[in-house]
Amino acid sequence: QSVLTQPPSASATPGQRVTISCAGSRSNIGSNPVNWYQQLPGAAPKLLIYSNHQRPSGVHDRFSASKLGTSASLAISELQSEDEADYYCAAWDDSLGGFYVFGSGTTVTVL
């Protein structure tokens, strides 16, 4: 059972917007930056968002993220077929001596 809770799935038609939530606690999201990863089918994960809302070079501005308290969210606007993937939120957790924790993952389907 993951420490960070995400909905198992999300879907929308091309061109629409989809939002993924990530619920944590004071020891992880409440205390540390949130990062988001995209994993295309059969591929290694890729950094999508770092430090709550920063996009690495090369990541389209259709991807945006925010954090409030112990929760975070990722939004994908103008959804495209190539956005079909698994998305994971993640953060450092200060409890139990410290460890990195991933969300349970959300599969985005483009209808």
Place this chain on the structure above:
Amino acid sequence: QVQLMQSGSEVKKPGASVKVSCKASGYKFTNFGISWVRQAPGQGLEWMGWIAPDNTYRKSSQKVQGRLTVTSDTLTNTAYMELRSLRSDDTAVYFCARTGVTGEDWFDPWGQGTLVTVSS
């Protein structure tokens, strides 16, 4: 470009050990740490551990603590992950990823992954 290249797939029997390598290129190896993450078939991502760039500090998850050793060789720019006393539920794809000097930062980039199958 920054790249992490991992060793090939492994098949091991229960109780055995496996050692996976992760060779870094395209950046100054001693400026970044390396984290290890695994993904069981059809499952999500699970953090396993992290090693500081100069081998001075490391952390591992409670789940694998005692069975996991992470090391790095600054002469060859290669990090290693060794998991002992393998069980069937250790079957997974193992990824290395570059991270910050404290292990608390984001992971970028990731290696291509190494499939480890534990089966009798």
